[in-house]
Amino acid sequence: MAVSIFLLFNNNIFFFIYGNRLAWPGLTPGSGEGGSRRMPKCLLLTGGAGFIGRHLSLELLTYGHRVRILDNLSEQVHGNTPLSVPPDVELIRGDIRDPETIAGALKGVDGVVHLAAEVGVGQSMYEIARYVGVNDLGTAVLLEQLIHNPVERLVVASSMSVYGEGRYTTGDGTPVRSVRRGVGRNASGWDPVLPDGTRLVPVPTDEEKEPDLASIYALTKYSQERSCLIIGANYGIETVALRLFNVFGSGQALSNPYTGVLANFGARLLNGQPPLVFEDGQQHRDFVHVSDVAQAFRLAIDSPRVAGQTFNIGSGHVYTIEQVAWMLAETMGQGEIGPEIMDKARAGDVRHCFANITKARDLLGYHPAQRLETALPALADWIRQSTAQDRGEHAKRELEAHGLVA
Numbered sequence: 001m002a003v004s005i006f007l008l009f010n011n012n013i014f015f016f017i018y019g020n021r022l023a024w025p026g027l028t029p030g031s032g033e034g035g036s037r038r039m040p041k042c043l044l045l046t047g048g049a050g051f052i053g054r055h056l057s058l059e060l061l062t063y064g065h066r067v068r069i070l071d072n073l074s075e076q077v078h079g080n081t082p083l084s085v086p087p088d089v090e091l092i093r094g095d096i097r098d099p100e101t102i103a104g105a106l107k108g109v110d111g112v113v114h115l116a117a118e119v120g121v122g123q124s125m126y127e128i129a130r131y132v133g134v135n136d137l138g139t140a141v142l143l144e145q146l147i148h149n150p151v152e153r154l155v156v157a158s159s160m161s162v163y164g165e166g167r168y169t170t171g172d173g174t175p176v177r178s179v180r181r182g183v184g185r186n187a188s189g190w191d192p193v194l195p196d197g198t199r200l201v202p203v204p205t206d207e208e209k210e211p212d213l214a215s216i217y218a219l220t221k222y223s224q225e226r227s228c229l230i231i232g233a234n235y236g237i238e239t240v241a242l243r244l245f246n247v248f249g250s251g252q253a254l255s256n257p258y259t260g261v262l263a264n265f266g267a268r269l270l271n272g273q274p275p276l277v278f279e280d281g282q283q284h285r286d287f288v289h290v291s292d293v294a295q296a297f298r299l300a301i302d303s304p305r306v307a308g309q310t311f312n313i314g315s316g317h318v319y320t321i322e323q324v325a326w327m328l329a330e331t332m333g334q335g336e337i338g339p340e341i342m343d344k345a346r347a348g349d350v351r352h353c354f355a356n357i358t359k360a361r362d363l364l365g366y367h368p369a370q371r372l373e374t375a376l377p378a379l380a381d382w383i384r385q386s387t388a389q390d391r392g393e394h395a396k397r398e399l400e401a402h403g404l405v406a
């Protein structure tokens with residue numbers, strides 16, 4: 001016979017149907033994958049109305065957590081699109097830089113996922129004050145408020161951009177440290193080479209690779225990550241940083257040309273325009289599905305013994321940018337358009353960086369379930385059903401006007 005139980009937890013009421021075992025969706029304490037604790041928590045998602053935050057909200061609700069979102073619904077991301085957050089989610093419209101709003105949003109919260117950020121490598125190279133303001137000052141305000149309203153766990157969204165160039169070896173497998181390339185094309189093409197012209201082989205990048213910040217965006221993501229880990233360690237807040245690689249999936253802001261490679265390509269194709277591909281399109285990246293990213297955040301909230309750690313979150317698979325442009329065009333039935341290879345580099349971009357996800361697999365129990373090949377049809381369907389202004393040319397002209405395309 002099923003028995004109903006109400007439980008008061010940090011001022012929140014949780015409802016259980018109890019028979020032979022707990023039957024809250026996904027809530028089986030102590031039996032989770034990757035050692036997940038699966039205790040119900042009230043979680044604040046800063047920037048939670050964005051692409052990743054909306055997917056993460058659903059994931060957390062499914063696993064029995066309560067979700068509160070703090071988001072300023074930035075015009076660049078949300079435009080005029082009506083916001084859809086799940087009905088059980090509490091939404092506070094406010095700015096991450098406003099201490100009073102943050103203090104209010106933290107009341108009764110057990111954990112925070114810090115997603116709020118300005119997100120765009122190219123744009124960060126001329127809207128510097130805006131990126132530093134939201135990303136660095138915003139994180140500082142959040143951390144000061146966390147000192148007064150501490151939580152059990154803080155998970156911060158960092159980025160692969162903190163690595164700069166990924167790891168490389170020479171042809172015989174010898175690791176090469178601190179690889180960088182100059183602006184524009186060199187004598188050997190777009191790839192970084194050793195001073196004597198020796199070609200290098202890109203290999204998966206692990207968390208031990210030293211950061212090398214090639215854009216203001218990367219600088220602010222590193223600063224967010226480190227600030228959270230420093231304050232977390234000193235105030236007893238278990239803190240985890242996830243370095244996300246290229247996230248894709250439905251719900252990414254199609255009309256925001258400053259972020260999301262596949263969203264940008266999709267907006268172009270939807271408007272009958274070729275995807276704009278910088279350099280020669282042979283840059284290597286790891287495309288990870290947003291549902292796998294949501295899984296990673298949930299594990300980072302629930303897993304024991306991961307405080308103070310940094311994890312790569314990718315798919316573990318690698319593609320070239322030209323390849324994904326063709327794959328999306330063909331899946332959208334626009335194969336005759338194909339990408340426009342611009343043969344110009346964008347300041348702040350790196351040539352090759354893709355993820356070694358061994359640490360996340362081992363310590364978090366993270367198991368990415370999606371491959372780009374199999375997830376693209378659903379993304380293409382969603383794009384076809386959307387309306388999107390193509391602002392790719394506009395964004396390119398802005399970069400050119402600032403001398404950031406060479």
Ligand SMILES: NC(=O)c1ccc[n+]([C@@H]2O[C@H](COP(=O)([O-])OP(=O)(O)OC[C@H]3O[C@@H](n4cnc5c(N)ncnc54)[C@H](O)[C@@H]3O)[C@@H](O)[C@H]2O)c1
Nearest residue numbers: 047049050051052072073074095096115116117157244247
């Ligand atoms: N999408 C990716 O490929 C990717 C890769 C690496 C890291 N990340 C990081 O993941 C996080 C989420 O990214 P996303 O793709 O969901 O981006 P997004 O732009 O869709 O979401 C960001 C959210 O933050 C909100 N926001 C912006 N400024 C704010 C402010 N001042 N106050 C409150 N809210 C504000 C926006 O309104 C938006 O809803 C970001 O921190 C981003 O740097 C994303």
